Amino acid sequence: xxxxxxxxxxxxxxxxxxxxxxxxxxxxxxxxxxxxxxxxxxxxxxxxxxxxxxxxxxxxxxxxxxxxxxxxxxxxxxxxxxxxxxxxxxxxxxxxxxxxxxxxxxxxxxxxxxxxxxxxxxxxxxxxxx
Numbered sequence: 001x002x003x004x005x006x007x008x009x010x011x012x013x014x015x016x017x018x019x020x021x022x023x024x025x026x027x028x029x030x031x032x033x034x035x036x037x038x039x040x041x042x043x044x045x046x047x048x049x050x051x052x053x054x055x056x057x058x059x060x061x062x063x064x065x066x067x068x069x070x071x072x073x074x075x076x077x078x079x080x081x082x083x084x085x086x087x088x089x090x091x092x093x094x095x096x097x098x099x100x101x102x103x104x105x106x107x108x109x110x111x112x113x114x115x116x117x118x119x120x121x122x123x124x125x126x127x128x129x130x
Contacts, residue, residue, distance in 0.1 A: 011041045013085060014050060021080050026073060030066050034058040039098045043091065050091040053098035063097050070095040 015038050022036055035057045042051040054070070056063050070077075074093045082090045 007043050007045065007047070010047055010087075011043045014043070014052075014081070014091075015041050017081055017084050018052065018077065021077055021084075022070075025080055026077070028069050028073065030058075030062065030069055034062065034066065036066060039101065047087075048089065048091050050093050052093060052095050053100075054095060055098045055101050060102075067095050067097045 019038055022031055022038075037055050038052055039055045040053040042053075044050070052070075054063075054067065056066055058066065071094065074095065078090050078093055
């Protein structure tokens with residue numbers, strides 16, 4: 001169990017520091033123009049590899065471009081992390097687009113459409129019975 005606690009603690013520290021780097025240190029217009037948020041960090045058990053899932057207010061095409069730009073800048077982000085946090089070895093970083101939020105929103109949209117459709121059918125049934 002201490003290992004899981006350690007992974008959670010390092011993940012939290014990485015999320016905090018990378019968020020600050022994205023907001024303050026990275027000079028990329030796409031990242032500054034669109035709200036970019038880290039939704040999840042998957043850190044390997046040996047703390048050597050880190051997948052960072054991001055969400056953004058941008059549409060899908062722009063999000064893919066943001067992820068590509070972040071992956072291009074990952075070495076400088078990693079270098080900055082090494083200066084800010086005290087770790088034996090800063091993990092290798094990979095940025096990925098978090099599509100879970102989009103999938104969840106599309107499911108909610110479908111449920112709303114079904115609800116509205118059923119309400120429309122119920123209203124027609126009431127009118128026919130009257």
